Amino acid sequence: MFSKVLVAEDYEIANQGIIKVLNDKIGIHNIEEAKYCDDAYLKFRKAHNDQEVFELLITDLSFREDHKPQTRTSGIDLIKDIRSIQPDIKVIVYSQEDRPDKINMLFENLNINGYVCKGQHAIQELVACVQGVYQGDTVWPPEITNNSAANTMIHLDDLDIILLEELSQGFTKKEIRIKLKKQNISPNSESAIDKRVSKLFDDFKAKNTTHLVAIVKDLGIL
Amino acid sequence: MFSKVLVAEDYEIANQGIIKVLNDKIGIHNIEEAKYCDDAYLKFRKAHNDQEVFELLITDLSFREDHKPQTRTSGIDLIKDIRSIQPDIKVIVYSQEDRPDKINMLFENLNINGYVCKGQHAIQELVACVQGVYQGDTVWPPEITNNSAANTMIHLDDLDIILLEELSQGFTKKEIRIKLKKQNISPNSESAIDKRVSKLFDDFKAKNTTHLVAIVKDLGIL
DNA sequence: GATGTCAATACAGATTTCTGTAATGGAGCC
DNA sequence: GGCTCCATTACAGAAATCTGTATTGACATC
Structure with a gap:
């Protein structure tokens, strides 16, 4: 021992x-x-x-x-x-x-x-x-x-985390788009962001952004 | 002893x-x-x-x-x-x-x-x-x-907690209004709810509902 | 009774969110 | 080249959010 x-x-x-x-x-x-x-x-x-x-x-x-x-x-x-x-x-x-x-x-x-x-x-x-x-x-x-x-975990890439982080800080999609452009992060159109967030809605079974943030906070992802 | x-x-x-x-x-x-x-x-x-x-x-x-x-x-x-x-x-x-x-x-x-x-x-x-x-x-x-x-704590009454809880679960203000009416909880107009939530925005320095929920989750209030 | 305060309510308009459809362009495969 | 697949982007409309102003009524104070 x-x-x-x-x-x-x-x-x-x-x-x-x-x-x-x-x-x-x-x-x-x-x-x-x-x-x-x-x-x-x-x-x-x-x-x-x-x-x-x-x-x-x-x-x-x-x-x-x-x-x-x-x-x-x-x-x-x-x-x-x-x-x-x-x-x-x-x-x-x-x-x-x-x-x-x-x-x-x-x-x-x-x-x-x-x-x-x-x-x-x-x-x-x-x-x-x-x-x-x-x-x-x-x-x-x-x-x-x-x-x-x-085993059934949801895979989140860097962009997903960034979006969740920005949303939880109360930024609008427009503000996020501008931030992403400034930082040269590639998908930065408002609709691309919409698409991503919609996918997160599906993944986490969230009804809207507020619900989504509450869920990921509870899961400890943020 | x-x-x-x-x-x-x-x-x-x-x-x-x-x-x-x-x-x-x-x-x-x-x-x-x-x-x-x-x-x-x-x-x-x-x-x-x-x-x-x-x-x-x-x-x-x-x-x-x-x-x-x-x-x-x-x-x-x-x-x-x-x-x-x-x-x-x-x-x-x-x-x-x-x-x-x-x-x-x-x-x-x-x-x-x-x-x-x-x-x-x-x-x-x-x-x-x-x-x-x-x-x-x-x-x-x-x-x-x-x-x-x-001493410098923000005082939250029962209604505030209910609202935060409902919002974090992704319900819209309209849905919340209907729920409150059903449960006979007094201030249940959409504008009264708006006012309450706006006050919470001020209290917690939140930009919008999503931000607010993120803040109270971090504080452990929810 | 008159007054002021405060919460609840109603309403309105600008902004944002959410959900579609459609166009574009790159990567990979036959 | 021609093809599919997929992510990005563009656009549009319905719904919801957010922020104001205004009215009402309850309550306390003078």
Whole structure:
């Protein structure tokens, strides 16, 4: 089993809970905790320099801002920075996030080894995840593998995101057209924008622009 | 100090963390935990019937739905039901929620005794909160008392919320007017609705309906 | 009773949205 | 070349939005 683990989680109580589980259920005792991404990174660097490397990083994604200004503000930054120094470190993300597209992204772009969703069965899932990752597996959360939503996802390209962003900021199609022209983004006629947005209406089953923006906000796409 | 405490929190790991803190930092050992509101209520009823009442309830607000159907779906329901039987039980809410208006509501409408925001300093805050509540104080989270946002808040009445909700679901003003008439909600002319929404535009500095919905979604009002 | 205030309502016009149809032009294939 | 397919663009009309002004009635104050 892993002998040295780093836990990055800003919620103190969740932090304590993770440590308790690793202790009681898996028998890992050499655990360091960090409440800030930068702290986690420093502890990692120190261990790396001392040739006593961490074998596993368990990290949250979102870290609240407070008085201490941080260079890294999210677990994603932390993972990238740590992996750039020690590419073979195992990484488990432990987060509230339950949107399939976001979790997919973590596995595909960051090559994380496991994901545990903060929830009612987090203890069992965390234990299974740590054990699976130790054996070399990639451990997806049950919410995702059971859920067909990941497969039937709607593909949005850059323009779609731009349009959604502009619409949510209250710009009219005419204003958006002018903006796109200025930025030399290719489809920039009002009717082309209309067409795109109409397609988004179909995709998300929205009745109008307002409804569309509400839906994508709820889905967390914006 | 409190001798018997009930903890209702669906996130197992947070649950463990709370227990650990109450144990280590305050010396409370008689703690029962529940992952569902209904479970918490049953444990409370049993203790009440056995004349071994809980003196303190620490509860989350939101409980995720899963396969087990629940009659109570939020900590608010739980608090109401428990208080209706044992009005003098002390209640501390421990939640992610950090919006001043929501937290205000808990103190004003539910008369909770303390609030702790899940966060970086939750351990210290929880300890201080439990001790303060034990002494008979009402313990507000530092985020609120320090924050002037609570005072400069925009007041939204029921109609405003209904309108925002309907608009976000893509209904036109005409449809909303008809709905309001059906439900016998008083201001239901299209122009009255227009006026209300225009006021919301001013309040939230929104350019149009789409923008407005995006803003209130971001603020978490919807 | 007279006055002022405020919300609800009615109405109007300019602008924007939404939904069609049709024309254009490039990319790929036979 | 000739062809289809597809995205972009143009245009047009019905519907909805947004912004004003004006009227009414309820309510409180003097």
